[in-house]
Amino acid sequence: xxxxxxxxxxxxxxxxxxxxxxxxxxxxxxxxxxxxxxxxxxxxxxxxxxxxxxxxxxxxxxxxxxxxxxxxxxxxxxxxxxxxxxxxxxxxxxxxxxxxxxxxxxxxxxxxxxxxxxxxxxxxxxxxxxxxxxxxxxxxxxxxxxxxxxxxxxxxxxxxxxxxxxxxxxxxxxxxxxxxxxxxxxxxxxxxxxxxxxxxxxxxxxxxxxxxxxxxxxxxxxxxxxxxxxxxxxxxxxxxxxxxxxxxxxxxxxxxxxxx
Numbered sequence: 001x002x003x004x005x006x007x008x009x010x011x012x013x014x015x016x017x018x019x020x021x022x023x024x025x026x027x028x029x030x031x032x033x034x035x036x037x038x039x040x041x042x043x044x045x046x047x048x049x050x051x052x053x054x055x056x057x058x059x060x061x062x063x064x065x066x067x068x069x070x071x072x073x074x075x076x077x078x079x080x081x082x083x084x085x086x087x088x089x090x091x092x093x094x095x096x097x098x099x100x101x102x103x104x105x106x107x108x109x110x111x112x113x114x115x116x117x118x119x120x121x122x123x124x125x126x127x128x129x130x131x132x133x134x135x136x137x138x139x140x141x142x143x144x145x146x147x148x149x150x151x152x153x154x155x156x157x158x159x160x161x162x163x164x165x166x167x168x169x170x171x172x173x174x175x176x177x178x179x180x181x182x183x184x185x186x187x188x189x190x191x192x193x194x195x196x197x198x199x200x201x202x203x204x205x206x207x208x209x210x211x212x213x214x215x216x217x218x219x220x221x222x223x224x225x226x227x228x229x230x231x232x233x234x235x236x237x238x239x240x241x242x243x244x245x246x247x248x249x250x251x252x253x254x255x256x257x258x259x260x
Contacts, residue, residue, distance in 0.1 A: 062128035066093035068103065070122070075137035079149070080198070081232065081259050084110050084138060086120070093126040107138075113229045115142045115178035116200040142180050142198050148173045150260040151233055155187065157240060157253035170257065180204070185223065186240055186253065188215040194223060196236070202229035206238050219244035225253075233257040 072087025084107060090100040106121040120136040148171050155166045166187045175181040175195040185194035191214040196206040204227035211221050225238025234257050241250040 062095050062126070063130065064094045065130040066091050066096070066099055066124050066126050066132040068122050068124060068132050068134040070134055070136055075117070075139050076120075078110070078112060078138050078140050080115055080140055080142050080229075081112055081149075084112060084120075089122050089134065091124045091132065093130075095128065096126045099124055099126060110138055110140070112140055113231065114200055114202045115140050115198050142174055142176075142178050148183075151257040152260055153187075153255055153257050155253055155255040157251040159252070169260075172257070185211065186221070186238075186255075188221065190214045191221070198229060198234070204228055204234050204236055206236060210243070217244070230256075233259045 068089050068091045070087070070089045076084075076087070078084055086105060086107060089103055089105070090098070091103050093099050103122055103124045106123075110118045110120070116139075118138045118140065120138055122134040122136070123131060124133075125131045151170045151172055153166070153168055153170045155168070157164050157166070168184075168187045170185075171183040173181045173183070176197075178198050180196045180198065182194050182196075183192055185191045188211060191211040194206070194209055194211060196204055198204050206223060206225040206227075208222065208224040211223065213219070214221060220243045222241040222243055223238055225236055227234055227236035227238075236255045236257065238253055238255070239250055240253055242248060
């Protein structure tokens with residue numbers, strides 16, 4: 001006899017088993033998927049951690065600038081018309097060590113024809129981009145007492161047919177930071193107390209002054225004039241007033257001083 005009850009129970013059993021199998025398979029799939037995601041998350045976290053360590057190691061803070069040490073004197077004394085010879089400098093960095101070879105030097109400000117104080121600029125950068133700098137003062141003097149300089153002078157007095165030209169050697173020494181002292185001005189013997197000044201624009205000024213009992217005729221002469229620095233010396237236009245002459249006579253002279 002066909003038992004409908006048994007059939008019903010059998011169908012219900014099969015359906016429940018299928019549901020249980022579906023739930024189990026679904027749960028197993030999610031576990032597998034979660035395991036894969038967890039593995040991915042762990043791998044990603046490890047990669048981030050390693051990258052963080054690497055980046056941190058490579059980006060070590062270096063905010064300290066290198067230090068430049070100047071060789072030689074500062075201020076540096078330079079005689080007018082002498083060439084500036086760079087004494088050099090060294091640079092040390094807390095991370096990169098000796099980086100002296102990377103120092104940049106700018107001495108373009110120096111004008112050795114004009115007495116004044118100039119700057120030489122030094123700069124250097126380390127691998128982290130920190131920059132250090134230093135400045136050297138260069139003082140250009142009109143001349144140096146210890147190293148008196150010799151000039152060849154071509155001095156023309158008067159004009160036209162009455163012009164007379166003198167050519168002689170002149171030693172020029174210092175008179176203060178920007179002064180010129182002549183050992184025999186205008187080629188008069190005994191005329192050793194005449195001085196001039198040179199300013200930062202290269203203007204030479206010979207203030208009014210008198211040489212007493214000078215020259216072979218032992219006369220008193222009064223001098224005054226102005227001029228300018230040239231590439232290898234200076235030019236001076238001056239008046240030579242002979243106060244011992246009767247009547248008093250005055251000549252206008254133009255003297256080129258060329259450094260020997």
